Amino acid sequence: MNDKSELEFMSHSESQTQALGRAIGLASRAGDVVGLVGELGAGKTRLIKGVAAALGVKNRQEVRSPTFVLIREHAGRLRLFHVDAYRLSGAGELNSLGFEEILSQGGLTVVEWADHVADGLPADRLSLHLIITGPRSRRISLSCGGQKSRALLERLGQEWAKRGKGE
Numbered sequence: 001m002n003d004k005s006e007l008e009f010m011s012h013s014e015s016q017t018q019a020l021g022r023a024i025g026l027a028s029r030a031g032d033v034v035g036l037v038g039e040l041g042a043g044k045t046r047l048i049k050g051v052a053a054a055l056g057v058k059n060r061q062e063v064r065s066p067t068f069v070l071i072r073e074h075a076g077r078l079r080l081f082h083v084d085a086y087r088l089s090g091a092g093e094l095n096s097l098g099f100e101e102i103l104s105q106g107g108l109t110v111v112e113w114a115d116h117v118a119d120g121l122p123a124d125r126l127s128l129h130l131i132i133t134g135p136r137s138r139r140i141s142l143s144c145g146g147q148k149s150r151a152l153l154e155r156l157g158q159e160w161a162k163r164g165k166g167e
């Protein structure tokens, strides 16, 4: 990774994807928003498990793709709000779940299928696109949409440089 506002890296294993999630968890501050885009099985939930680990979420088995519960909240260093927008379409449906209120809680909000509700998400968010390039490999590109997410991306780069990229 370098210090530009768009970054890309190759994950060669589930644990590398989780390591990227851990770096996001360590780098995140109150009110940060992360949107994940990628097809079924791209690794969105695996990445969020890494985020949860870094935030010190105790019951990490609970971090899974919520099929019927569309928003899960986990206690940690920051509150982690895990949104699955797979079944949602647009800002109206997102807001009917109380999304605005969630954003005001000062936690870290991570949204799977962010492309389904892009118009309801703050523009200033960190966006990750996960592309399946092989059975165990994923290309993950990261970009930011404003000052807050740019700062998050910078801190993330520093965490990554400090800790390396897992095995």
Ligand SMILES: Nc1ncnc2c1ncn2[C@@H]1O[C@H](COP(=O)(O)OP(=O)(O)OP(=O)(O)O)[C@@H](O)[C@H]1O
Pocket: 011, 012, 013, 014, 015, 016, 017, 038, 039, 040, 041, 042, 043, 044, 045, 046, 047, 065, 112, 135, 136, 137, 138
């Ligand atoms: N490099 C990798 N990174 C992440 N997951 C990987 C990788 N290689 C293989 N996998 C496998 O891909 C699957 C990813 O599942 P995961 O639930 O995280 O996907 P998802 O993007 O959340 O899918 P869904 O949209 O169905 O919720 C897991 O079975 C995982 O073991």
Ligand SMILES: [Mg+2]
Pocket: 044, 045, 064, 065, 112
């Ligand atoms: Mg998932």
